[in-house]
Amino acid sequence: xxxxxxxxxxxxxxxxxxxxxxxxxxxxxxxxxxxxxxxxxxxxxxxxxxxxxxxxxxxxxxxxxxxxxxxxxxxxxxxxxxxxxxxxxxxxxxxxxxxxxxxxxxxxxxxxxxxxxxxxxxxxxxxxxxxxxxxxxxxxxxxxxxxxxxxxxxxxxxxxxxxxxxxxxxxxxxxxxxxxxxx
Numbered sequence: 001x002x003x004x005x006x007x008x009x010x011x012x013x014x015x016x017x018x019x020x021x022x023x024x025x026x027x028x029x030x031x032x033x034x035x036x037x038x039x040x041x042x043x044x045x046x047x048x049x050x051x052x053x054x055x056x057x058x059x060x061x062x063x064x065x066x067x068x069x070x071x072x073x074x075x076x077x078x079x080x081x082x083x084x085x086x087x088x089x090x091x092x093x094x095x096x097x098x099x100x101x102x103x104x105x106x107x108x109x110x111x112x113x114x115x116x117x118x119x120x121x122x123x124x125x126x127x128x129x130x131x132x133x134x135x136x137x138x139x140x141x142x143x144x145x146x147x148x149x150x151x152x153x154x155x156x157x158x159x160x161x162x163x164x165x166x167x168x169x170x171x172x173x174x175x176x177x178x179x180x181x182x183x
Contacts, residue, residue, distance in 0.1 A: 103130055118172050125153065151167055
């Protein structure tokens with residue numbers, strides 16, 4: 001839709017300020033009440049977080065004019081973890097995920113019905129936890145016909161430099177998924 005902008009729903013406080021003219025048409029919505037905590041061992045708490053997200057998402061969609069086919073999700077660490085899961089649990093035509101220092105979360109999460117989308121993995125070269133599962137996570141996402149791009153920077157489990165974030169966001173916006181093949 002002409003005039004509609006891409007939106008990214010951030011699942012933790014990403015604190016991104018991009019002053020790049022080419023990125024001016026992005027809108028970021030951040031949910032402080034959707035925390036980045038990992039709730040693998042607490043299904044009740046995870047259900048509460050999912051309920052919070054499903055309650056706030058329609059408010060974001062109503063408040064921000066956008067193209068629903070250009071709706072992205074993202075987060076850092078646990079926010080990326082949750083973004084992956086919500087892409088499978090919350091029905092939307094998710095365009096992609098910005099996963100900074102994140103992972104799918106292990107075998108118990110590999111069989112979720114992840115949508116076909118673009119995924120920008122942004123990891124520090126010393127973020128050994130995220131790097132250690134990147135190959136398996138990419139394989140799982142490829143099973144859903146997702147396209148994955150890795151954006152590395154010097155550092156550990158931390159916020160990436162603005163230039164790396166800008167590159168990853170531009171990749172998400174400009175990359176087209178290949179045409180789906182017939183079964």
